[in-house]
Each structure stands twice: as C-alpha cells, then as structure tokens.
Amino acid sequence: MDNQNSVGVVVVSAGKGSRMGTRESKQYLLMDDKPIVIHTLEVFDRMPLVREIVLVTGAEDIERCAGWIDRYGLRKVAKIVPGGKERQQSVYKGLLEISTEWVMVHDGVRPFVEPERIEACHQKALLTGAAVLAVPVKDTIKWVSGSGMIEGTPDRRSLWAIHTPQAFRLSDLKKAHELAEADGFVGTDDSMLVERMGIPVAVVEGSYTNIKITTPEDLEYAAFMLKRRGEKSR
Numbered sequence: 001m002d003n004q005n006s007v008g009v010v011v012v013s014a015g016k017g018s019r020m021g022t023r024e025s026k027q028y029l030l031m032d033d034k035p036i037v038i039h040t041l042e043v044f045d046r047m048p049l050v051r052e053i054v055l056v057t058g059a060e061d062i063e064r065c066a067g068w069i070d071r072y073g074l075r076k077v078a079k080i081v082p083g084g085k086e087r088q089q090s091v092y093k094g095l096l097e098i099s100t101e102w103v104m105v106h107d108g109v110r111p112f113v114e115p116e117r118i119e120a121c122h123q124k125a126l127l128t129g130a131a132v133l134a135v136p137v138k139d140t141i142k143w144v145s146g147s148g149m150i151e152g153t154p155d156r157r158s159l160w161a162i163h164t165p166q167a168f169r170l171s172d173l174k175k176a177h178e179l180a181e182a183d184g185f186v187g188t189d190d191s192m193l194v195e196r197m198g199i200p201v202a203v204v205e206g207s208y209t210n211i212k213i214t215t216p217e218d219l220e221y222a223a224f225m226l227k228r229r230g231e232k233s234r
C-alpha cells in the first residue's frame with residue numbers, strides 16, 4: 001500500500017463534555033460495557049486504509065486509555081498524547097505525531113461513522129486536496145439576533161451540517177493550524193482553518209447516524225443504534 005492509500009488519523013478525545021453534564025467525561029461513558037472512544041477507535045483500527053492512529057486525551061486519562069487499547073486489542077494506536085484547552089489545540093498536538101502524507105481528523109465521540117463513508121472522504125481528498133463528511137440540513141435555519149428576533153433565512157439548499165472525519169494533506173492542515181494560532185483565530189472545525197488559507201474543501205455526503213454525542217438525549221439514540229447494530233450482525 002503506497003503513501004497515498006495509507007492514512008494517519010487523529011482522534012480527539014480531550015474535551016470536558018460540559019454539555020453532557022456527567023461526572024465522567026462523555027467519551028469514557030460506557031456503551032455495551034465499552035468506553036465510547038474505544039468504539040470510535042475500533043472503526044478506524046479495522047480499516048486497511050488506516051496506517052496509524054494518534055489518540056489525543058486529557059493528560060490524566062492517558063494511562064487508562066492505554067489500558068483499554070491493550071485490552072481491546074487496538075493495533076494501530078501508535079501514540080496517546082495530551083490535548084489542549086480548545087479542540088483546535090488538541091488536533092494540532094495530534095498532528096505533530098502523524099507521519100503519513102494524508103491525515104484525517106475525527107471526533108472521539110462520533111462512534112457510528114461508517115467505514116465506507118470514511119473511505120469516500122479520503123478518496124475525495126486525494127482528488128481535490130481536502131474533504132469533509134457532511135449531511136444536508138433538514139430544518140429551516142434562521143439568523144437570530146441577540147434579542148431573539150429573526151434577522152433572515154438562508155437558503156436551505158446550500159446548508160450542510162459538517163461532520164468528521166475531515167481529510168487533508170498533513171502539510172496543509174499543519175500550516176492552517178499554525179496560521180490560525182498566529183492570528184488568534186479559533187474555529188469549530190478543521191476545514192474552517194484550511195478554507196481561510198484559500199484551499200477549497202469538498203463536501204462528501206455522510207450519514208445522519210454519524211452523530212456527535214453531545215447532550216444526554218444523544219446517549220439514548222446511541223443505545224438504540226448499538227442495539228440495532230447488534231441485531232443486524234446476528
């Protein structure tokens with residue numbers, strides 16, 4: 001497998017999960033007796049396309065993550081590194097440990113991502129330079145002022161909800177992060193940083209099931225998804 005077909009993955013898992021509101025950080029909550037982030041890592045670990053995975057966690061979680069990686073037989077997690085205050089800083093710390101030409105960044109709390117969609121995202125990046133998974137929004141979106149009044153309605157046909165993974169050439173993404181840091185710019189995803197360097201980013205249609213586990217009701221949906229997955233594999 002040559003360099004173009006062998007990708008490094010940064011899985012970010014160093015957040016506090018404040019919107020979930022649990023004592024345990026959401027990425028370590030158990031689903032079917034296994035931490036959520038391990039479910040996520042397993043998807044990438046099983047893919048022939050993936051050469052190496054760097055896991056970014058809280059400094060205090062490195063040891064227990066290493067234990068789980070061992071216990072669940074994940075072979076491709078090459079390094080576990082401590083993250084930063086913002087997601088962006090955590091991603092950058094992971095990028096510093098990647099040795100492949102192409103990289104994907106994925107949220108540790110998106111365990112239902114499908115291998116076929118990951119592959120499609122990477123292939124699109126190889127063709128265009130950068131690609132992200134996303135889904136067309138289903139709701140009507142409004143711009144709302146601070147005082148709670150509607151200011152306008154963007155055309156829904158051009159609105160997409162952006163997911164991860166997001167795939168880039170490693171050198172582009174590193175440069176984008178360094179520029180953002182120098183400018184004091186903090187984005188909510190990686191493609192924002194690459195866009196502001198003028199690099200076009202392609203959108204690849206993903207699945208509505210690739211949720212980011214963020215608030216308590218997402219755990220109920222996650223339990224339903226796991227049950228459905230179990231029934232399918234029987």
Ligand SMILES: Nc1ccn([C@@H]2O[C@H](COP(=O)(O)OP(=O)(O)OP(=O)(O)O)[C@@H](O)[C@H]2O)c(=O)n1
Pocket residue numbers: 012013014015016017018019020027056083084085086087088090091107108109110212213214
């Ligand atoms: N400093 C941070 C913040 C977030 N993340 C990771 O980025 C992903 C997406 O972030 P989000 O869902 O917002 O997680 P949290 O920041 O933990 O959640 P919250 O904003 O509710 O505190 C998660 O896997 C999270 O662990 C990270 O690695 N480092």
Ligand SMILES: C[C@](O)(CO)[C@H](O)COP(=O)(O)O
Pocket residue numbers: 087107161162163164188189190212
């Ligand atoms: C990267 C991301 O998952 C794309 O939807 C999202 O932007 C992360 O945002 P959050 O602020 O960390 O929830």
